[in-house]
Amino acid sequence: MISRRAFxxxxxxxxxATSLPAVSTPTAAAQGARTGGNTSLGRIKHVRAGVLDIAYxxxxxxxxxxxxxxxxWPYDAHSYVDVAPLLAxxxxxxxxxxxxxYGETTFLSPHAVRNGQQSAVALDVIAFMDALxxxxxxxxxxxxxxxxxxxxxxxxxxxxKAIVSVSGYLVTNLKKNLxxxxxxxxxxWWYQYYFATERGVVGYRRNRHxxxxxxxxxASPRWDFDDATYARSAAAFENPxxxxxxxxxxxxxxSLAPGEARYxxxxxxxxxxxxxxxxxxxxxxxxxxxxxxxxxxRDKFTGRYDHRVFEGxxxxxxxxxxxxxxxxxxxxxRL
Numbered sequence: 001m002i003s004r005r006a007f008x009x010x011x012x013x014x015x016x017a018t019s020l021p022a023v024s025t026p027t028a029a030a031q032g033a034r035t036g037g038n039t040s041l042g043r044i045k046h047v048r049a050g051v052l053d054i055a056y057x058x059x060x061x062x063x064x065x066x067x068x069x070x071x072x073w074p075y076d077a078h079s080y081v082d083v084a085p086l087l088a089x090x091x092x093x094x095x096x097x098x099x100x101x102y103g104e105t106t107f108l109s110p111h112a113v114r115n116g117q118q119s120a121v122a123l124d125v126i127a128f129m130d131a132l133x134x135x136x137x138x139x140x141x142x143x144x145x146x147x148x149x150x151x152x153x154x155x156x157x158x159x160x161k162a163i164v165s166v167s168g169y170l171v172t173n174l175k176k177n178l179x180x181x182x183x184x185x186x187x188x189w190w191y192q193y194y195f196a197t198e199r200g201v202v203g204y205r206r207n208r209h210x211x212x213x214x215x216x217x218x219a220s221p222r223w224d225f226d227d228a229t230y231a232r233s234a235a236a237f238e239n240p241x242x243x244x245x246x247x248x249x250x251x252x253x254x255s256l257a258p259g260e261a262r263y264x265x266x267x268x269x270x271x272x273x274x275x276x277x278x279x280x281x282x283x284x285x286x287x288x289x290x291x292x293x294x295x296x297x298r299d300k301f302t303g304r305y306d307h308r309v310f311e312g313x314x315x316x317x318x319x320x321x322x323x324x325x326x327x328x329x330x331x332x333x334r335l
Contacts, residue, residue: 041096044104051112056097056106060088060184061185066134066160067094067329068125071185072143073246074212075316076102078229079142084320085206087329090104091263095137099144101245103236115243116249117259119266122151129159138333140325142166142283142317144249154274155266162279162332164325166290166317171270174255191215193252205243207308209234218289220314228329263279279304281328287315304335 023208035239041057048054067087071079077096084094091185092289098105101114125148129137133250137159141149147170153160154171194200213230216223251257258269280301284292291297294307308323308328318325 003046012188019194023279026201029202038085039228041077041081041084042276045161046104046110047128051108052100052124053104053106053108054097054124054128054131056095056128056189057084059094059096060092062093064091064093065333066137068094068129068134068139069094069096069318070139070141070143070145071096071102072141072315073249074208074215074237075143075319076179076233076234078233078236079316079319081232081319083318085226086322086326090326090330092138092333093108095128095132095134097125098236099148100124101239101242103239105239107241113260114244114248115252115260116245116247117252117263117267118147118151118259119155119263119270120260122148122155122266123263125152125227126156126160135159136161138162138164138329139330140164140318140329143315145170146170150267150276151270153278153280155269157276157278160278161334163276163280164281164283164328164332166285167291168282168284168294169276169300171273172253173271173273174253174267175271177253178255190253192250195247196256198252201243201247204246208243209251216316220316220320222286222312223288223314223316223320237289265285271318273300275300275302277303279332281306281308281332281335282324282326283307283317283325284309285313285317285321286311287313300308306331320329 044055046053046055070081071077077098080096083183084096085118136159139149146165146167149165150169152172153163155203248257282294292309313321
């Protein structure tokens with residue numbers, strides 16, 4: 001999870017509105033957002049891709065348009081437990097991988113760096129698509145998944161037929177991340193500062209189940225998830241690399257941990273904040289606060305574009321609002 005709440009409450013609320021095309025703002029609750037009830041991803045499959053053995057769920061006909069859906073932290077592939085079968089019913093070939101450090105996804109080498117930087121995760125997706133012989137897909141994601149979708153679309157646009165990105169343009173700029181936010185905003189970064197300490201590493205390793213459940217509640221205060229729903233995702237946090245990947249991800253963003261040299265050229269490209277030209281639908285929710293209207297990142301999307309606001313929905317948009325999210329994927333494919 002990233003600190004958009006902090007940023008938007010303290011900064012975006014005072015931003016001057018710019019002249020932008022009209023955006024569509026469907027109310028998720030009014031569209032039957034919380035009607036999902038699936039509990040299983042079915043048989044989890046595996047494929048060797050790049051540096052990983054990637055675990056993934058697969059739905060729908062292999063002849064259909066490929067859709068790759070990416071989760072965030074602290075979530076897992078179950079965020080799409082309702083979205084995936086809805087898309088499959090529409091004829092899509094849906095693939096939902098567990099990111100590095102989650103579920104049964106493992107490194108092929110015990111010596112591999114447990115690296116959570118953005119370009120490394122994005123290259124996992126490219127390798128995943130290559131391994132499954134998917135030349136082009138509709139990509140959708142939230143949190144780490146949305147960042148990964150944006151990175152793939154910016155650096156490898158040919159691989160994206162279209163994208164759906166919750167909270168919009170989330171490409172990390174390390175230099176900007178060194179700038180402090182106003183005090184009220186900094187307070188909401190508490191978990192990132194916690195992870196910057198050795199106490200935080202020990203605490204997260206020891207208490208990750210309760211820690212992540214707290215994040216779920218803070219990020220989605222209106223989502224009345226039950227213990228069984230949380231437990232299905234919490235199992236993914238028992239991955240032996242999970243803590244190392246999470247800690248590296250947040251420390252890297254604050255320039256407290258180095259990335260790998262093999263990814264430097266991609267990070268240099270991303271540091272220029274490249275625009276995304278592929279067809280895109282972005283989604284704002286209550287989690288995004290004042291930035292939910294998408295105005296702050298509208299100019300980063302230069303292709304066919306739409307923005308939607310899901311009122312009453314927290315951070316885990318696809319699981320909280322499966323039907324509107326599914327419709328966004330279908331509509332993005334048709335842009």
